[in-house]
């Protein structure tokens with residue numbers, strides 16, 4: 219529980235900052251949302267960030283491009299089954315490549331681009347109902363901490379982006395810097 223619930227969140231916060239640094243448009247939009255929401259507030263609390271639309275989109279898009287578990291925990295098949303036309307023998311260990319699925323160009327336009335707005339009018343849920351977004355897995359073994367995980371991702375980036383101005387060091391360009 220500790221492993222599953224800590225590294226997942228901290229790596230996502232790091233990726234969110236990295237993505238925003240390379241996408242000044244999204245960073246400016248997020249900071250505008252935060253400044254508007256926190257006007258006059260001395261401290262930002264959990265409750266303050268739950269309904270921030272753009273922050274939520276940034277987190278979802280970061281988790282699409284950088285799932286903390288790019289290959290989910292292996293699952294072992296207990297009996298022979300046929301999945302989507304593929305025969306899977308019993309005792310086969312299956313490893314789902316979430317990283318590849320989350321960026322499959324068949325389902326995602328400009329799949330590798332960081333674009334939080336793609337979720338604006340989208341019905342894709344992050345909770346395992348849509349198999350093109352598998353960051354939390356799906357089915358009966360999907361992540362039981364998904365709601366907590368998502369909630370954990372909101373406050374740290376909100377603080378970091380609200381209280382500090384960020385830019386790449388030594389004049390590095392957005393397109394060439396490493397992520």
Ligand code: HEM
Nearest residue numbers: 222223226287290291353354355359360361362363366367
């Ligand atoms: C961004 C945050 C998180 C992500 C992306 C994430 C992702 C995942 C994924 C992909 C799995 C494997 C699903 C599968 O095997 O099909 C998993 C399993 C699990 N997660 Fe998370 N997780 C997150 C946060 C958390 C938190 C906060 C907790 C608990 C406090 C947690 C507890 C667990 C546990 C116990 C399992 C094993 C479930 C099982 O095997 O039945 N996770 N998580």
